[in-house]
Amino acid sequence: MEMGIVQVGIGSVILYIEGNKLTKIELSNKKLDEKECGIFTEQIKQYFDGKRKTFDFEVKLTSGPVFQKIWDYVKKIPYGTTQTYGEIAKKLKTNPRVIGFAMASNPLPIYIPCHRVVSKKGLGGYTGGLEWKKYLLNLEKKYSQ
DNA sequence: TACGGAGGGGATC
DNA sequence: GATCCCCTCCGTA
Numbered sequence: 740m741e742m743g744i745v746q747v748g749i750g751s752v753i754l755y756i757e758g759n760k761l762t763k764i765e766l767s768n769k770k771l772d773e774k775e776c777g778i779f780t781e782q783i784k785q786y787f788d789g790k791r792k793t794f795d796f797e798v799k800l801t802s803g804p805v806f807q808k809i810w811d812y813v814k815k816i817p818y819g820t821t822q823t824y825g826e827i828a829k830k831l832k833t834n835p836r837v838i839g840f841a842m843a844s845n846p847l848p849i850y851i852p853c854h855r856v857v858s859k860k861g862l863g864g865y866t867g868g869l870e871w872k873k874y875l876l877n878l879e880k881k882y883s884q
Numbered sequence: 885t886a887c888g889g890a891g892g893g894g895a896t897c
Numbered sequence: 898g899a900t901c902c903c904c905t906c907c908g909t910a
Contacts, residue, residue: 805907824891834905835891843890844908856890864890872890 743776745783749874752787752849754779760799763846766867786849789882792818794850802844805833809841816855819883821876823859839863849875 740762743754751771755763761779774780778796785791800807812831816822824835831838842853848867854875857863865872 803908825893828891833907836889836904837891837906839890840888840907841890853890858891859893860891862890866890869890 741776742774743780743783744771744774745780745787746770746773747787749870752783754783757799760797761847761850762799764848764850766848766871768868768870783849787878789878792882798847798850800847805837806841806844809833809838810845810851813842813851813853813856816852818852819879821855821857823857824863825859827856842866855879 741756743756745752745754750766750768753765753767753771754761754776755765756776756779782791782794782796786794800810808831809827812827824838828835828838838856842856843864843866845851845853845866848854848865848871852875854865854872862869862872
């Protein structure tokens with residue numbers, strides 16, 4: 740299992756790579772030492788520089804069919820925009836509750852832009868902490884203009 | 885089989 | 898507005 744670390748303004752992004760595929764992304768609020776790891780760290784860096792809006796490396800997702808569907812849909816939410824749990828639930832003919840659960844168990848934040856999924860009333864929650872969610876939304880807002 | 889989770893909407897005060 | 902309550906449902910243990 741290989742590992743890559745990218746340092747960003749708010750903390751560090753830790754990437755876990757198995758074979759040629761990204762298996763897990765972890766968000767840390769600590770400043771960790773950077774560690775290059777091929778296209779994975781490269782694309783993440785570009786994303787945080789506002790130079791990249793989509794990722795095209797291989798990933799490994801292991802979960803049930805419903806979550807796969809939800810993640811696939813979330814991946815298609817355009818850069819710089821947001822959608823509510825309710826809207827997505829309606830599109831996929833399921834419950835907002837299920838969407839929330841899918842986001843919470845999503846192993847690949849950023850790659851699957853769950854920060855673009857917000858609650859109808861506010862921000863909703865975020866696995867790596869709400870600071871990250873705000874940071875990412877702000878970043879995309881800044882670079883999508 | 886039971887349980888919980890990053891929501892939503894309606895009823896009520 | 899602010900609570901409360903009930904809906905609903907997939908993955909994990």
